Each structure stands twice: as structure tokens, then as C-alpha cells.
Amino acid sequence: MSTFTAIADPVRRDILALLRRGEQPAGTLVDALALPQPNVSKHLKVLRAAGLVRIRVDGPRRFYSLDPAPLAELDEWLAQYREFWSGKLDAFGDHLKRSD
Amino acid sequence: MSTFTAIADPVRRDILALLRRGEQPAGTLVDALALPQPNVSKHLKVLRAAGLVRIRVDGPRRFYSLDPAPLAELDEWLAQYREFWSGKLDAFGDHLKRSD
DNA sequence: CAAGCATATTCCGTGAGTGGAATATGTTTT
DNA sequence: AAAACATATTCCACTCACGGAATATGCTTG
Numbered sequence: 376m377s378t379f380t381a382i383a384d385p386v387r388r389d390i391l392a393l394l395r396r397g398e399q400p401a402g403t404l405v406d407a408l409a410l411p412q413p414n415v416s417k418h419l420k421v422l423r424a425a426g427l428v429r430i431r432v433d434g435p436r437r438f439y440s441l442d443p444a445p446l447a448e449l450d451e452w453l454a455q456y457r458e459f460w461s462g463k464l465d466a467f468g469d470h471l472k473r474s475d
Numbered sequence: 476m477s478t479f480t481a482i483a484d485p486v487r488r489d490i491l492a493l494l495r496r497g498e499q500p501a502g503t504l505v506d507a508l509a510l511p512q513p514n515v516s517k518h519l520k521v522l523r524a525a526g527l528v529r530i531r532v533d534g535p536r537r538f539y540s541l542d543p544a545p546l547a548e549l550d551e552w553l554a555q556y557r558e559f560w561s562g563k564l565d566a567f568g569d570h571l572k573r574s575d
Numbered sequence: 576c577a578a579g580c581a582t583a584t585t586c587c588g589t590g591a592g593t594g595g596a597a598t599a600t601g602t603t604t605t
Numbered sequence: 606a607a608a609a610c611a612t613a614t615t616c617c618a619c620t621c622a623c624g625g626a627a628t629a630t631g632c633t634t635g
Contacts, residue, residue: 383483384623388552395555401582414624416583421622435581435632443559450557453550455495459543460550484593501612514594516613521592535602535611577635584629591622599614605607 378445381425386410387418391427391441398431398440478545481525486510487518491527491541498531498540 382388386408393399393407405415419439422428426445431438482488486508493499493507505515519539522528526545531538 377483379479379483379488380622383477383479386623388479391556395559402580405582411625412582413584413626417623420583437582441556441559443556446553446556447560450553450560453546453553456491456541456543456546457550459495459541460547480592486593502610505612511595512612513596513614517593520613537612578633579635580631580633582630582632584627586627587625589623591620593618593620595617597614597616600612601610602612603608603610605609 376421376425378425378427378449381421381427381445382449384418384421386414387422387427390415390418390422390439394428394439394441398438400436400438402436404439476521476525478525478527478549481521481527481545482549484518484521486514487522490515490518490522490539494528494539494541498538500536500538502536504539 382391389408390404393404401412401416401419404419405412408415419428423430426442428439429442431440482491489508490504493504501512501516501519504519505512508515519528523530526542528539529542531540
């Protein structure tokens with residue numbers, strides 16, 4: 376599953392936001408999200424398949440942490456559009472490309 | 476439909492990429508994408524609902540252009556994660572926050 | 576080894592998004 | 606007004622992602 380579809384789900388974005396605080400066991404995420412445990416586990420599986428989270432196993436617990444690599448790729452994708460809102464070009468900018 | 480779900484579809488990302496070249500009529504997009512015209516029209520409708528494209532009507536033609544506002548919001552969302560790959564913090568960074 | 580805890584997996588029903596085909600709407604031209 | 610063109614809309618079938626419930630796996634403790 377691609378990064379785009381992985382972050383399309385609001386629950387998964389909530390999980391990523393929680394992981395900004397640092398590595399956390401699955402149970403903590405379940406409590407914080409107030410969702411059924413299997414539901415959270417499935418979303419974590421999707422995030423892992425997308426490479427967005429890593430697991431560290433310690434006994435019965437799985438500690439999840441952010442893996443920012445796919446987000447860095449998303450940033451590169453977004454960079455192609457950054458000129459359109461960063462002040463260099465406004466909504467009419469494309470008309471003016473050949474104006475000099 | 477949110478920006479996240481709007482850009483989750485690869486066809487719609489292709490459309491956005493084409494619009495980086497500037498405003499274009501729907502027919503040009505149909506030709507470039509090599510997809511059935513109704514298919515493209517439906518994707519354009521989704522992009523418009525998400526605020527990602529604007530329409531300028533000129534006779535029978537509809538000229539589509541990028542509206543970068545939602546992408547700027549996506550950039551703000553992404554900015555919350557930028558510290559995780561920008562060199563200040565690596566994958567272990569969250570452990571080291573209080574290390575000084 | 577039995578019990579309990581933490582987490583993952585499977586099964587199932589359902590709703591949303593997608594593509595294809597056909598058709599409709601609106602505009603220009605003759 | 607009819608025809609031709611550009612684009613949008615509707616209808617339909619199908620896949621897929623999501624949630625809920627039940628169950629399985631794996632580790633630990635007594």
C-alpha cells in the first residue's frame with residue numbers, strides 16, 4: 376500500500392501523530408485512540424506495510440515508532456508544487472511564465 | 476472529500492502533475508492521460524470538490540488549473556513530521572530528547 | 576503446564592470508490 | 606434549427622477498505 380493511501384485514513388493519521396511523542400507500545404495507542412484493540416492492530420499493520428512505522432519487540436509487547444522515510448518521499452512529491460503557494464507564483468502564475 | 480483521500484488516487488495525482496504546466500482544457504487532459512473522457516471528468520469533479528483545481532469556463536471548454544491551497548495545508552501537516560528526517564533527529568531521536 | 580496478559584489474525588457484513596457504457600447538457604457552427 | 610463538438614452526469618457492476626466480533630498466537634508468571 377502506498378504512502379498516499381496509508382495516510383488517507385484519519386485513524387492512521389492519529390496514530391502517526393501519537394508516535395511523534397516517541398516510541399509507544401500498542402496498548403498505549405489503543406487506550407489513547409479509544410478504539411477496539413483489533414482495529415488498532417490492523418491499522419498498525421497497514422502502517423507497517425507502508426513503511427511508516429517500525430516495531431521493536433520486547434517480550435509480549437510491541438513498541439511502535441515512526442519511520443519517516445515515506446514521509447520524506449511525500450515531501451519530495453509535495454515540493455514539486457511548493458512554488459505554487461510559496462509566493463513566487465500565485466494562482467495566475469502559469470499565465471505569466473512567458474511574459475518577459 | 477479531504478485532500479488526503481483526493482490525492483490517494485494515482486490518476487488524480489497524474490492530473491495534478493499535468494496541471495503544473497499551467498491551465499489546461501479537459502480535452503487535453505483526456506488525451507494526455509489516455510483514459511475515457513467520463514472517467515477523467517469524474518476525477519476532475521473530485522479534485523474540484525477537494526478544492527485542488529479551479530475551473531474557468533470559456534464557451535464549451537472548461538479550463539482547469541491548480542489551486543494550491545489544500546496542498547499548502549498538507550505541507551503544514553507534513554511540517555509536524557519534518558524534524559524526524561531533516562537531520563536534527565533520526566529514528567532514535569525521540570529517545571534522546573532529554574539527553575542534555 | 577495452566578492461567579493470564581498483550582497483540583495479531585480471521586471471518587463476515589457493509590459501504591464507498593472506481594471503471595465502463597450510455598446518455599445528457601451546453602455551446603458553437605452552418 | 607440541426608448538426609457537431611466539448612464536457613458532465615447517470616446507471617450499473619465490482620472490488621476493496623473498514624469496522625465488529627470472535628478467535629488465535631505468543632510470552633510470562635505462578
